[in-house]
Amino acid sequence: MVDVTDIVSTDLLIVGAGPGGSTAAIYAARQGLSTLLIDAAEFPRDKTCGDGLTPRAIHQLRKLGLADDILRNYTSHGLKLHGFGGSVTAPWADSAFGPEGSAMPRTELDNYLVQHAASQPEVTLWQGAEAGEIQFANGQIEQVHVRVGEQERVVKPRVVIVADGVRSTFGKRLGREWHRGEVYGIAARSYCPTPLHDEPWIHSHLELRDSSGAIQPGYGWIFPLANGRVNLGCGALSTDERPARINTKKLLRTYADSMRDEWKLGEPTEVASALLPMGGAVSGVAGPNWMLIGDAAACVNPLNGEGIDYGMETAELAVELAATSKDFSLLWPHVLRTQYGDTFQLARTLARALTYPQFLPMTGPLGLNTPLLMRSAARLMGNLVTEEDNDIVARLWRTAGRAVAGRRGDAPLWS
Numbered sequence: 001m002v003d004v005t006d007i008v009s010t011d012l013l014i015v016g017a018g019p020g021g022s023t024a025a026i027y028a029a030r031q032g033l034s035t036l037l038i039d040a041a042e043f044p045r046d047k048t049c050g051d052g053l054t055p056r057a058i059h060q061l062r063k064l065g066l067a068d069d070i071l072r073n074y075t076s077h078g079l080k081l082h083g084f085g086g087s088v089t090a091p092w093a094d095s096a097f098g099p100e101g102s103a104m105p106r107t108e109l110d111n112y113l114v115q116h117a118a119s120q121p122e123v124t125l126w127q128g129a130e131a132g133e134i135q136f137a138n139g140q141i142e143q144v145h146v147r148v149g150e151q152e153r154v155v156k157p158r159v160v161i162v163a164d165g166v167r168s169t170f171g172k173r174l175g176r177e178w179h180r181g182e183v184y185g186i187a188a189r190s191y192c193p194t195p196l197h198d199e200p201w202i203h204s205h206l207e208l209r210d211s212s213g214a215i216q217p218g219y220g221w222i223f224p225l226a227n228g229r230v231n232l233g234c235g236a237l238s239t240d241e242r243p244a245r246i247n248t249k250k251l252l253r254t255y256a257d258s259m260r261d262e263w264k265l266g267e268p269t270e271v272a273s274a275l276l277p278m279g280g281a282v283s284g285v286a287g288p289n290w291m292l293i294g295d296a297a298a299c300v301n302p303l304n305g306e307g308i309d310y311g312m313e314t315a316e317l318a319v320e321l322a323a324t325s326k327d328f329s330l331l332w333p334h335v336l337r338t339q340y341g342d343t344f345q346l347a348r349t350l351a352r353a354l355t356y357p358q359f360l361p362m363t364g365p366l367g368l369n370t371p372l373l374m375r376s377a378a379r380l381m382g383n384l385v386t387e388e389d390n391d392i393v394a395r396l397w398r399t400a401g402r403a404v405a406g407r408r409g410d411a412p413l414w415s
């Protein structure tokens, strides 16, 4: 029998304390908002991820004053892309985000962020606390029931930020819907011991073959962690129409075997796989007093599966609205579309092309042997084009984004 003990009132309830939720709590504290940050898990907890931090993510961490510790442990200079007989080294562009990347196991990164959030006087953290039933009044969230162990507690928030990740079980209660007709990712990661664990470049392999030697519509990655191990994984793009028929865990082992000699790899451990909604392909991301951020809002780059940076960016944007605005139903989708709409629409279109099994084998050999093209691709894959950048690649990217926006019959972005 569940015991409802007390009712807690707060300016802001944040559901989920991954990079999105913890970052939101830190920004909320800066705004002086009383904040209750809850997570169903107890930290440190694992999260299936490549653990890669591009300069865009480092830029976000720097704004929180948290980049230096992470960079001190490991700094990456850029991306090396391999496949189809070619190899291209693409240093991180010196964009507005700065030229440094990193990588850190999510058990550590997320714990570091959540502990920093919890150290703010305005923030209360409940771990092992799962948000469930919701009571509404006049269309607004009035109360949220939170199960903490055997107890059920009731929270009365003014605003709710939903940062509950890819499955977004709490978001679903609020009408969040994932459109799987749009491109989504399927991916697996592992940890492999290697003496090359502090190699200062992250690596991606675009020519991924299964155990029979057939090319698969996916890519592999090796992200050094400077802790005796690398994060090694592989991913593929999929749609309901053209599902990637790939066993990612099996493909990961074949990929690890193919890299074993070059990287002096031990056996992959902690192999785990997950799905990734991408490119804003969800609807129902806001209501009068709630907003979905990060993976819950499918804020993941369809070209590289990266979402830590977007989780942190959308956290900052959402808190700004929470502190200044009243009804988010139309405002929040509008902010997301203004911020990311053109880029995500274009990335979704390109990613869709990659779901055709013939596309990579046809274009890969040309691309990998044209260094300028690949350095530009690496910059796009690293999320490194900003509105402030005015060079030719940035201008082409933005123009193409605007050109495809609204042309196709895609599921709407964040309706």
Ligand SMILES: Cc1cc2nc3c(=O)[nH]c(=O)nc-3n(C[C@H](O)[C@H](O)[C@H](O)COP(=O)(O)OP(=O)(O)OC[C@H]3O[C@@H](n4cnc5c(N)ncnc54)[C@H](O)[C@@H]3O)c2cc1C
Residues within 6 Å of the ligand: 015, 016, 017, 018, 019, 020, 021, 038, 039, 040, 041, 047, 048, 049, 050, 051, 052, 053, 057, 129, 130, 131, 132, 163, 164, 165, 166, 168, 169, 170, 187, 188, 189, 233, 273, 274, 275, 276, 293, 294, 295, 296, 299, 300, 305, 306, 307, 308, 309, 311
């Ligand atoms: C295989 C793979 C590789 C990836 N590689 C990279 C990479 O290299 N770099 C990168 O930037 N991104 C990568 N991503 C994406 C990245 O992992 C996500 O974009 C990122 O974790 C999003 O953060 P978030 O805060 O939105 O959600 P999460 O990190 O998923 O956090 C959600 C939190 O909500 C909690 N929660 C859920 N439901 C409830 C509830 N009802 N009540 C309370 N708490 C709840 C969960 O316990 C969890 O802690 C990868 C993803 C996958 C699957």
